Amino acid sequence: MKLPPLLAALAALAGLAGTVLAQPGATTAAAAGPAAVTAPSTAPSTADGIAQYRAMLADGNPAELFEAKGEALWQQVRGPKQAALTQCDLGKGPGVVQGAFVELPRWFADTGRVQDLESRLLSCMAQLQGLDAAQIARTPFGQGEQRNLEALVAWIAAASRGLRFQLPQARAEERQAYALGQRAFFYRGGPYDFACATCHGQAGQRVRLQDLPDLTRNPGDGVGFAAWPAYRVSSGELWTMQRRLNDCFRQQRFPYPGFASEVTVALGVYMGVNARGAESVAPGLKR
Amino acid sequence: MPPLKSWPLLGAAALLLLGCSTPATAPDDAALTARTAQMMVGSFRDEGQAGVNRLQQDAANAACSQAQGALLPAAQAQAIEQAARQSLRWPSDGRFIGDWREGEKLAQNGRGMTWTDKSTAPAANGGSCYNCHQIAPAEISFGTIGPSLARYGRLRGVSDPASPAARAVVEYTWAKLWNAKASNACSAMPRFGHAGLLDEAQLRHLMALLLDPKSPVNQ
Numbered sequence: 001m002k003l004p005p006l007l008a009a010l011a012a013l014a015g016l017a018g019t020v021l022a023q024p025g026a027t028t029a030a031a032a033g034p035a036a037v038t039a040p041s042t043a044p045s046t047a048d049g050i051a052q053y054r055a056m057l058a059d060g061n062p063a064e065l066f067e068a069k070g071e072a073l074w075q076q077v078r079g080p081k082q083a084a085l086t087q088c089d090l091g092k093g094p095g096v097v098q099g100a101f102v103e104l105p106r107w108f109a110d111t112g113r114v115q116d117l118e119s120r121l122l123s124c125m126a127q128l129q130g131l132d133a134a135q136i137a138r139t140p141f142g143q144g145e146q147r148n149l150e151a152l153v154a155w156i157a158a159a160s161r162g163l164r165f166q167l168p169q170a171r172a173e174e175r176q177a178y179a180l181g182q183r184a185f186f187y188r189g190g191p192y193d194f195a196c197a198t199c200h201g202q203a204g205q206r207v208r209l210q211d212l213p214d215l216t217r218n219p220g221d222g223v224g225f226a227a228w229p230a231y232r233v234s235s236g237e238l239w240t241m242q243r244r245l246n247d248c249f250r251q252q253r254f255p256y257p258g259f260a261s262e263v264t265v266a267l268g269v270y271m272g273v274n275a276r277g278a279e280s281v282a283p284g285l286k287r
Numbered sequence: 288m289p290p291l292k293s294w295p296l297l298g299a300a301a302l303l304l305l306g307c308s309t310p311a312t313a314p315d316d317a318a319l320t321a322r323t324a325q326m327m328v329g330s331f332r333d334e335g336q337a338g339v340n341r342l343q344q345d346a347a348n349a350a351c352s353q354a355q356g357a358l359l360p361a362a363q364a365q366a367i368e369q370a371a372r373q374s375l376r377w378p379s380d381g382r383f384i385g386d387w388r389e390g391e392k393l394a395q396n397g398r399g400m401t402w403t404d405k406s407t408a409p410a411a412n413g414g415s416c417y418n419c420h421q422i423a424p425a426e427i428s429f430g431t432i433g434p435s436l437a438r439y440g441r442l443r444g445v446s447d448p449a450s451p452a453a454r455a456v457v458e459y460t461w462a463k464l465w466n467a468k469a470s471n472a473c474s475a476m477p478r479f480g481h482a483g484l485l486d487e488a489q490l491r492h493l494m495a496l497l498l499d500p501k502s503p504v505n506q
Contacts, residue, residue, distance in 0.1 A: 209427075254337065
């Protein structure tokens, strides 16, 4: 049984000593194998140990450095048009940053399409500052203007920290994006026949020791869609949702998703609408 | 006009619309299916060994995608399982069991077939087995997407994998590794033999990991 990570961490810190024992996960009804040896009920599970580790990590999030850089970039006069991003409309009006993140992706009148945060930033960087959106989209993660995008995403997400996701579905385009995202989510392909749903289509699963949120519904505050962007300790990098999706597709053995391409935005709509009401903790902290 | 190389995928989408392996769809569903194919083709590009042709779906993947996690109608499931059974290839030399030590290494190895992997040769691939399964009890870092395989051979009464008594279990296990859809139409497990992910020698080592009485799995 999986406890909310914070509760599990508190329980662990409250003095449950002892070794971390293996705990067999839930098996499907069709399982042919036995349950492995189970730990006594008072001993911490593997999940508890990981939660305790995460709680220890959370004291001081390097994402704050990215947020500070992002705030500066928002106001910095740049590009061929020598303009700042301060008039960029993220969905709640030009220059309105607070609350924008938890309503993305959404439809925009000026571009006539549904866009996520990274896509919208590309639009604003092109339209307001004269930067080359296609060039930025082709730039590998962690390089050049992509580093600036990471920082902007971190700061804009932070401005909605604690707010709850409420993506609009008022327009037909937004509803269609949800439907397309759902189709993409269950799309099995590649040499492994994996879909997003293979890992994220039901609750209570994990890959190795990494818990997998069920993204077909709201998996909880600060989990899944509500956990990104995040600083990844294991690679020392700030990962935006675009980067998270990119690496998901890589591990699914799929071909390469274009940066801010339609499938990535549609999946954001699907996950974000499913997460309606979940509290955003972004930018968060990950292993 | 879509790029030339996307025509096969759009053609495949058109076949889906004709309903060769799917139940009748409403006009809205058909339009959404076409839009989905258009989105997939337009959103991905080739990178390393991972080409956009990986988005092409066979009948099993198309049907299981459309089901969106629900069970397929029985007749459809059986047709997929039957086709998968026909794809089974038994070991060319008749040997089913290799070295469990090599099997454990393969089970631990999660590499292969991504766009950052250089080679497509099976020898370069691992089985990624611990990603989804508990296997040898000493390994605590195991996933739960698939059932536990701890004590696999022992629980099935396999004391000698070469004996006639064990034949059915040995063949069932090989079939699972070769093409898991032979016994479960929408199985989440990759089709290691059928898709050329692992070769016979590697599959024999995994068989040994599961069935050799000396394997740590069966202690």
